[in-house]
Amino acid sequence: MVWHVAVRDLLATLRDRRTLLGTILIPLLLIPLFTLGLPQLLGQFVGGQQQERQKVGVVGTLPPALRTALERDEKAPDGSVLRAGVTLVAVTDPRAAVADGDVEAALRAPAALPTRAGDGTGTLEVYAKLTSLRAQTGAYGKVENTIDAYNRTLTLERLTALGLNADTLTPIQIKPVDASPPQQQRSGQLAFLIPLLMLNFILTGAMxxxxxxxxxxxxxxxxxxxxxxxxxxxxxxxxxxxxxxxTALTSACFSVLGFLASGFVAGLLQRGQSASSAELSQAFGGQLSLSFGAAVALIGAAISAALLISAILIALSIYARSYKEAQTYVTPLSLAIVIPAVLLQFSDFLSTGPALYAIPLFGSMLAILDTVRGTVTAPNVLIAIAANLLGAFVLALVARRSFGREEVIFRN
Structure with a gap:
């Protein structure tokens, strides 16, 4: 009889094409768009700024070597441009030129700048819209890097004249070694979006x-x-x-397919990109590849979350007099998913002990994020699944009690 009731409700759902669209097609389209399209777009923007020449205004006189360094293109051995220089133009008011958009940055030297180490120090004012990501990755970033290189060149010339080498400035050199698991290295900075999108699509499918x-x-x-x-x-x-x-698990399955497809397509696209764009896309988006154990953990967390979300929806919506009233009851539930999921981007600051995994829904989000990053452990996943199942059982009892009360069933 349970299966007969379930089939009856499933057939009613399948008759609505909009539900099928939201359960199957939207996860397959939106997930690659967010996890692949957004990082690729960011990579193209940032990488494009590096390969594009920006106008930089100049007030006063710059040392010839510094002007040459600012205007010079950095090229790869094959001749392709890795980082384009800037085009220097004369301006009278650097602040107004940047504010009006005539140039993306402006340089002003109140006094003559040193042309060699030992000639004293100088100040170079750099005008730019410092809150703009375009300026930070474009003109301002190029000027800052070039000035650092110019200062180092002058210092090395002075050291050479004294019979010293470059290692004098850095007697101890840092060699960073990424000790995180390979999957965590590939997951990218936007990995926290995966549990957010997955549980949102579970909610959409179940609703x-x-x-x-x-x-x-x-x-x-x-x-x-x-x-x-x-x-x-x-x-x-x-x-x-x-x-x-x-219905919720159907949406979750297509969400996982969307993630796997994103990782596969990302690998293909990065082969045809420049090194800088591919590196940026990898840093933001990453790729999702699951081992058998990780896939089992992901499926278990998704099933338990789907059960809990379904129990919440049924327990809430049975009190409603109409479909529209039920929507007002369950709409705030999306905030209960979005807000904790957004906080997952700061999960590195959390002490992820068993207590956090015992929080219904949030524990499954942590388990999914651990699975994506390759740091999942069986006890934590089991705790998250148990918390969701316990919550689903309690809410199912609440719904069972509601179905037995005539003032609830006939309150429309």
Whole structure:
């Protein structure tokens, strides 16, 4: 009887094409767009700024060597431009020139700048829109790097004249070695978006079935006919919970397919990119590749989250008089997913002990993020799954009690 109730609700869901669109097509399209398109777009923007020549205004006189360094292009051995120089133009008011957009940055030397080490120090004022990512990755960043290189050149010339070499400035050199697991290195800085998108699509997939199977049936008057049939109330709740969970898991499965497709396509695209753009895209987006154990952990966390979300939706929407009223009840639930999921980008600052994994939904988000990064452990996943299952069981009992109360069933 549980399966019959579930099939009845699933067929009602399948008749709505918009539900199928939100459950299947949207995860396959939006997930690659966010996890692949956004990082690729950022990589193209930042990498494009490096290969594009920007106008930089100049007030006063710059040392010839510094002008040459600013205007020079950095090229790869094959002749391709790794970082383009800037075009220096004369301006009278550097602040106004930057504010009006005539130049992207402006240089002003109040006094003559030194042309060699030992000639004293000088100050070079750099005008730019410092809150702009375009300036930071473009003209301002190029000027800053060139000035650092110019200062180092003057210092090395002075050291050479004294019979010293460059190692005199850096007696101890740092060699960074990434000790994080390979999957965490590949996951990228936007890995926290994966649990956010996955649970949001689980909520979207479950919402259509849960609301239609409770408030929708009350509005159409078909719930009464089901309750007077020879089906126990517990079987009705279990059937509706099963149908809602299956719809949610369908959306979750296509979400995982979207992530895997994003990782595969990202690898193909990075082969055809320049080194700088590929590095930036990898840093932001990364790639998702799962081992068998990680896939089992991801599926377990997704199933338990889907059960809990389905139980919450059914317990809430059965109180509604109409479908629209049910939507107002469950809409804040998305905030309960979005806000903790956004906080996952600061998960490195959290002491991720068993207590955090025991928080329903949030624990499964942490488990999914650990799976993506390759740092998942079996005890933490089991704690997260158990917390979700316990929460789903309690809410299913609440929904079972609601289905047995006439003032709830007939309150429309």
């Amino acid at each position: 259509a079935t849960a609301l239609d199977a409770t408030a929708g049936e009350k509005e159409r008057g078909t719930l009464e006919s089901l309750l007077v049939s020879p089906v126990r109330r517990g079987e009705v709740v279990a059937g509706k919970l099963l149908a809602t969970t299956l």
